[in-house]
Amino acid sequence: MSFAQLLHEHFVHTALLAGAVVAVLAGAIGLFVVIRGMSFAVHAVSELGFTGAAGALVLGIDPVLGILVGSLSVGAVLGLLTARGRERDSAIGSFLAFGLGVGVLLIYLYTTQRHGYATQATNILFGSIVGVNDRQLYVLGAAAAIVLIALTLVFRPLLFSSVDPEAAEARGVSLRLLSVILLLLVALATAEAIQVVGVLLVLTLVITPAAAATRLTARPGLALVLSIAIAMVATEGGILLSLLQSYPTSFFISAISFGVYVVARVTGARARAPARVPVSAT
């Protein structure tokens, strides 16, 4: 099938729509993840999504449900542990390692006891955007709506508690509540991103675009828009490129995302250089 023909296929439309939804979410949440230095926590939430998915496969239910349960539960725990925005590396690492261990066991049980296919595990780990069906698209859309509404509501206190926790607390912002809310939103966004790029590549949508955006601007609102835009370009570009050349979609997405990041680092460093000259305090 030619590229032009593929563009008329329903599954391609579904994939592009799902990719767009996920990009908006991951780009928006990613900004706060980057500001608070939570990359490792996102990684943990994502890997625990794998455990949840493997559990769902063993139980014979929808893996997406398993991803959500896994990500949300670990998100809640981490949110309580990391209220001040400084992640507790060792706690996160311990949760992550054990969760992955359980995941390995569950995949083993799935393939041996239920005679499942090991490719299912590969899909969860590395993504299978073109496998998204209409029903999953609706679920994605609903979860995205929840995250975006919540994010609009908490944007200001969340920004305050992320950049200036001491002052935020004094002004009546509940650091713990916002930390839990953010981790739950991260868990939802991660669970969505897993379906596009897979567990192991979630950071390419949740971290890289936001990291690139913060290199390009110091305006919080503009950084949010840029982060979403970069995630969008990477996702949709990756899906389209994988139609032209049948390499894994996740590879193209991560390549575009990283490419933008490198460009942003180089140009951003140049743009900021003059301001580094110390200005007299008087």
Next chain:
Amino acid sequence: MSARGQRAVSEGEGRTAPPLGKVVGKEAAEAAGRAAPNVVELRHASLRFGHRTLWEDLDLDIGPGEFLAVVGPNGVGKTSLLRVLLGLTEPSGGTVGVLGHAPHRGSSLVGYVPQQRAFEPGLPLRGKDLVRLGLDGQRWGFQRAGGRRALVESAIRSVSAEEYADRPIALLSSGEQQRLRIAQALVSDPALLLCDEPLLSLDLNAQQVVVELLEARRRERGTAIIFVTHEINPILPFVDRVLYLAPGSWTVGSPDDVLKSETLSRLYGTHVDVIRVHGRVIVVGAPDEPDTALGEAGHPHPHATGLDHPDPQAPAGGRR
């Protein structure tokens, strides 16, 4: 542990006829409709964490436009006192009143300049964004800028930070950042300003700028200031009273009454020397982290110049 507070000689009684500068402050405060006679009232207030008593039986009244310095070695509960006034920590005993009410977190009438913390390079935040957060950062939901922009701009003007308010906050010098923090604390027009070591990591020049900003605010708007510091010398000319917290004991009074050998010796229960050199106060021999008590306290042989900072580039104070 007996923790009776002691009053230095002339505290309280002599304050019915305040110095001229304060009259202006009081009038300004009354004009603003703040009829409460005291901005802060502590009665037999105490704070304990587990078995550890930080302070006990603390009585303190702070009037509008008053400048109170809180000094003492590390770990005596200076920052905790601010947290109590902010409503973030419950006192263990006694009563605490801020503007006539029990302290409640998030009051816009209390401004707070927290201890400085470095901003991560690449943080997507400009100086003006930091100031704006002091106005509506705690509010949920979508906020229209509306009249807030003017308030933010006027706060930035009041600290003369217009020139760099649009730059990324992480790229500013610590003196510039501190000015913006003060603008953030003042943007909600507080009647009480709490500052936690605001001079830390500032060079002498920037220290002076910050102190003058605070002094101007107090003079013009009658804002009461509680200033926690390791170094009293930069603010000595402006301070009305000093609250000296020592382990298990405290005293409050005018700088001249508190910062003298008899008072501090009685407070610490051991011989302490207070030396004045070129108008600066140096405390020698205070136990419990002597080097952090008051600027140069740890140096029995102060530099001949009497400077507060042996090395202005080094982080001031005794934090490690």
